[in-house]
Amino acid sequence: MNNIQEAARPTLERVPGSPPELDEQTLDALAGEIYPGVFRGKPWNEAWQCPEGEFFGLDMQRGDPCPSCGGLLTEAYPLSETRERIVKELARPDAALWLVRRPEGALAGFSWAFSYECPVEFAAEKYKTPEMQAAIVRALGGCGITARFFYLSESGIDPDSGMRGYGMSNDMHTVRLAEAQRLGLPAVQRTSVSGPMYRTSSRFMRQISGPIGAYEQGVQQITVTDEMAGPLDTERRDRALFVWLTSEAETPNSSTNQKSTI
Numbered sequence: 001m002n003n004i005q006e007a008a009r010p011t012l013e014r015v016p017g018s019p020p021e022l023d024e025q026t027l028d029a030l031a032g033e034i035y036p037g038v039f040r041g042k043p044w045n046e047a048w049q050c051p052e053g054e055f056f057g058l059d060m061q062r063g064d065p066c067p068s069c070g071g072l073l074t075e076a077y078p079l080s081e082t083r084e085r086i087v088k089e090l091a092r093p094d095a096a097l098w099l100v101r102r103p104e105g106a107l108a109g110f111s112w113a114f115s116y117e118c119p120v121e122f123a124a125e126k127y128k129t130p131e132m133q134a135a136i137v138r139a140l141g142g143c144g145i146t147a148r149f150f151y152l153s154e155s156g157i158d159p160d161s162g163m164r165g166y167g168m169s170n171d172m173h174t175v176r177l178a179e180a181q182r183l184g185l186p187a188v189q190r191t192s193v194s195g196p197m198y199r200t201s202s203r204f205m206r207q208i209s210g211p212i213g214a215y216e217q218g219v220q221q222i223t224v225t226d227e228m229a230g231p232l233d234t235e236r237r238d239r240a241l242f243v244w245l246t247s248e249a250e251t252p253n254s255s256t257n258q259k260s261t262i
């Protein structure tokens with residue numbers, strides 16, 4: 001990169017403290033603009049929500065009737081609920097938060113992580129059916145993850161910020177895996193095989209559940225193959241689960257120069 005591009009680069013900074021000491025103004029920007037902005041578009045399509053909790057993308061509008069239940073669509077991530085949800089996640093054990101900022105300082109993205117006490121706690125919270133919960137506990141146990149682990153929770157860069165394409169997803173993985181290493185914990189991440197994090201997760205971590213995605217260097221599109229990395233997630237068939245073990249890992253810093261899609 002030349003100097004002009006370097007100067008235009010976003011920065012990734014850790015918010016000090018655990019729980020992170022996030023000021024009210026930044027929390028409002030995160031919950032009110034950046035977080036909904038990340039999930040509104042593809043591949044998540046979570047712009048609107050019906051009273052039964054089904055999400056809809058930008059091909060629908062606020063106030064449209066839900067095609068399934070007929071209830072009226074409202075914002076998928078209203079400010080107060082989203083604030084509450086973020087504050088709750090950041091109050092969990094080992095919580096750590098990083099913020100992506102534009103060169104002039106405006107908020108552009110986020111990445112956070114925290115610890116689960118054990119796979120059973122994780123499975124009970126993140127999966128609905130007893131079958132899937134058992135499959136996930138088994139899959140994690142098969143990798144030697146039976147106790148506390150660091151969970152790479154949500155990450156994203158506002159698609160309208162112009163800050164994608166600078167390799168920030170690599171940086172987000174690097175800082176969070178370094179934190180897992182510092183804590184002496186294995187790391188776990190869940191993402192969509194067609195999502196922007198999949199490629200980076202494949203590079204840094206080992207997939208243990210869900211379909212394997214195929215991609216070429218420099219090509220945005222990911223093809224979902226018939227090959228499986230472990231048990232299929234029957235609740236969301238495009239979902240992939242990744243693990244990172246300190247015993248298997250290279251130093252997280254070794255890959256920071258690679259290109260990313262985010």
Ligand SMILES: [Zn+2]
Pocket residue numbers: 050051052053054066067068069070071
């Ligand atoms: Zn509905």
